[in-house]
Amino acid sequence: MGRHVATTTHPGPVLVAAGCGGTGRELASYGDLSALGGFVTRTITLRPRPGGPQPRVVESPSGLLHAVGLQNPGLDRFLATELPWLVRAGARVVVSIAGETVAEHAELARRVGQSPGVAALEVDLAEPDPTDWGLVETREPMASGLVATRIVATCRRELPRDVPVLAKVRLDPLRVLDQALGLAEAGADGLVVGHSLPALMPDGRHAGLSGPSLFAVARRCVAEVHAGLPTLPVIGCGGVATAEDARAMLAAGAVSVQVGSAMLTDPTTAHRISAELAADAAAAAESTGAGTRVGEALA
C-alpha cells in the first residue's frame, strides 16, 4: 500500500476516539499518552463553541445518548494551548475537525498542518445531526463529487504530504463501501468507521448513540470496506470496550481501533486494551517468529 498512516504503526493499534479523552491532560493521570497508538482530539471548529444545554449525556440500556454540541475552544486556542501540551506529552495527536463550509475546512486543515507534531487530521463527516450545529450537511448519499469528497480533497490539498487525512464516516453498512471509494479517490489516506448513531434523548432532542450496541455494526462496516478496498487503512470505532472487541475488529480488517464511550466508564480502557494486544503480539512473535494477525494488521 502506497500511503502510510502514521497513527497505525508503533506503539500499537489502540487510539482514544474523538470527544472521549478530554483535553488529554485528564487522561494522562491514568497512563502515559505516548503508550497509545494515538489520541484523537474532540472535534475542533474554527470558532469556539459553548456546546448544548443539559442533559448532555444520558445513560440508556443500549449505550450513552449524547448531545454535547461540539463544545471546544476554537482553533486558535487549541493550537496555542492544547496541541502543544499533547505534543509535549508524547501523544500521537490526531486532530479532529469540522466546519460550517468547505472553505472553513480548508483553513482548519492548513493551520493544523502547519503546526508541529500533528500525526494525522481526522475530518468529522459523520456528526449525527450536522445541521443542528451549523455544520456542512454531509448526510446526502455519498458519491464522488459531493460535499464530503470535496471536503476531503480540500483538506488533502492543504496538508503537507506526510500528514495523513482520515475521513470519519457513518455506520451505514449498505453504503459505507461506496462512500469509502469516493473518499479514497478524493485523497483520504484512511477511514474511521464510524461515529455515533442518530438517536433521540428521552426528552426528544436529537442525540448520538454510542457504546456496546454499535460494535457489531461497526465491525460489519469495517469488513465491507476491507473486502472492497483492501488497501485502504480502516480504523474501527464503535462499541470497543475490551481487548477481545479490539481483536475482533482487527480480524475484520481494521488496522487499528478507536475507543470512545468505554473511556467514560473506565479511563484506563485504552491503555488496558493496548497492553493486552501488545502482550498478544509479543507472545505470537515468540512462538512463530512473525506474521501474527496483529502484526499483519500493523504492517
Add this chain to the structure above:
Amino acid sequence: MTTPTAEAPTGPRHVTGEILTTKKVGAYQHLTLAVPDVAERARPGTFVALPAGEGRMGRRAFWIRGVRTVGGFGSAVEVVVDPTGPGSRWLAAQPAGTRLEVTGPLGRPFSLPRDPVSCVLVGEGYSAACLFPLASRLKERGCTVVILLAAADESRLLAALEARRTARSVTVVTGDGSVGRSGAGAPLADLVAAALPEVLQRAAADVVYAAAPAATLARVARAAEDVGAWSQTALEQPGPCLTGLCQGCAVPVVGEDRLVRMVRGCTEGPVLRGDRVRWDDLGGVPAPVDQGAL
C-alpha cells in the same frame, strides 16, 4: 485527611477497591472503601467515582467524607450514600467484601485560607459529608469554624454531634422541624437563606464554604456576597464520566474578564467560587459565551 506537603501525591487513580464496612445511619448508607493509593491523595472537596451497577455505563460521584487507616488494608475512604435512584440504591445494597472500580480523588478541592480567618460552613443533607474533613483542616490552620447544617428531617442530618466537636457553634435547620429551627414545609433553600444572614453576621464571616443542592448554593453565594465574604460552593453537576473526558457536566462560569465560560463541573469544579457561577443559567448555555477555560 493528611496535610498535603510538597511531596504528597496528587491527582486521581483508577483502582479496584473493596467495601470494608457498610452501615445504615438514618436515611443514608455509610460505606468505608479500601482504595489503595486513593485515600492519601484526597483533599477536602474531592470525590470518588463509583460504579452504578451492572449495565450502567455512567458512574456516580460521592464526596469523600473522611480518610481512615484500616489495619491490614492500608487507607480507606468513607462515603455517605443517599439511596434515591437506581445507581445509589444498587451501591447502598452491596455487602461488605464487594469489589468496585474506584476512581479518585477527583475534582478541585476547597481552597484554604492562608490566614486564620472566620469561616462559615453550610451543608445540606448528604452533601455536608465533604465539610467534615474541611472543618478539621480549617481548625488546624487556626480558623474559626461555624457550621450551619440543613436537612429535610433528622434522619438526613449528617453527624451534628461530630460537627459540634470541630465548630465553635452549630446551627441546625430541618424542613420538618424535627431538630433545630423548623421550616413548616418551606423549601430547604429558603430556610437556609433565612437563617444564614444572622449566622454570617455573628461569625463576622470572611469565607463561606457550602455543599448542597444548586438551589441552596445559589442562595448561599448571594448571602455571602451581601456581607462581603468569599464563597466556595461544592456543586453536584451530574455527568457520566466524572473524570473530565466527556464535557457532559458543563457549568456556566463568569471570568475576571466578564466573559461566560462553560467549565466542567467534575474537573474545573466541583468547588467553584460562588460569585463566579451563573446560577440562573445552570443547565443552559448563556450567551455570549467564550471558551477560554477549555
